[in-house]
Amino acid sequence: MQIELSCEKCRSGVSIEGPPWPSSAPCECGATTPLAISDSLARGDAVDRCAVCGVDVFYLQKDFNRFLGISIVVVGILLYLLLRVPWGLVGLGGTWLVDLGLYFVVPWLTVCYKCRSLYRGFPRNPTHETFDLNVAEQFRV
Ligand SMILES: [Zn+2]
Ligand SMILES: [Zn+2]
Structure with missing residues (x-):
């Protein structure tokens, strides 16, 4: 502690x-x-x-480092813009999942x-x- x-x-x-x-x-x-x-x-x-x-x-x-949380979202949006639908959506969904996962893991x-x-x-x-x-x-x- x-x-x-x-x-x-x-x-x-x-x-x-x-x-x-x-x-x-x-x-x-x-x-x-x-x-x-x-x-x-x-x-x-x-x-x-x-x-x-x-x-x-x-x-x-x-x-949880807020900067890290925001960068994950930014990376997701960039992936979305760069890759376009439907693969962009996968990128966005993936980063969202990482974000959600971190929320549960982070104490x-x-x-x-x-x-x-x-x-x-x-x-x-x-x-x-x-x-x-x-x-x-x-x-x-
Ligand atoms: Zn105090
Ligand atoms: Zn001091």
Whole structure:
């Protein structure tokens, strides 16, 4: 399991692995971000409280590079344009299937609404839902 957070000082990404979790996340810039690991996180259970900022609101997203997803669709459209019907349609259908396949293969990622820390490899918390703009608005700075 992995937590990916942004360094308090330089905002670059810092990854830590556990459990057992360290009590702080050291960054290359020399700053350390203190962590408050909840009991659930310490056990390797679902994410319930953010180790970095302490809030308990999270959203789920697919741990999937969006650029990759878009390029697959673009390749599909290009194939369609280049090859024309009916083989183009096969290309489009094929890339769509790859996209769909990836959706099932790619695991969920839990993201903190406030500090945007990423929680990777944790069991899915049934109370968490996908991104909700209304909730996110409350944490806009
Ligand atoms: Zn830093
Ligand atoms: Zn947080």
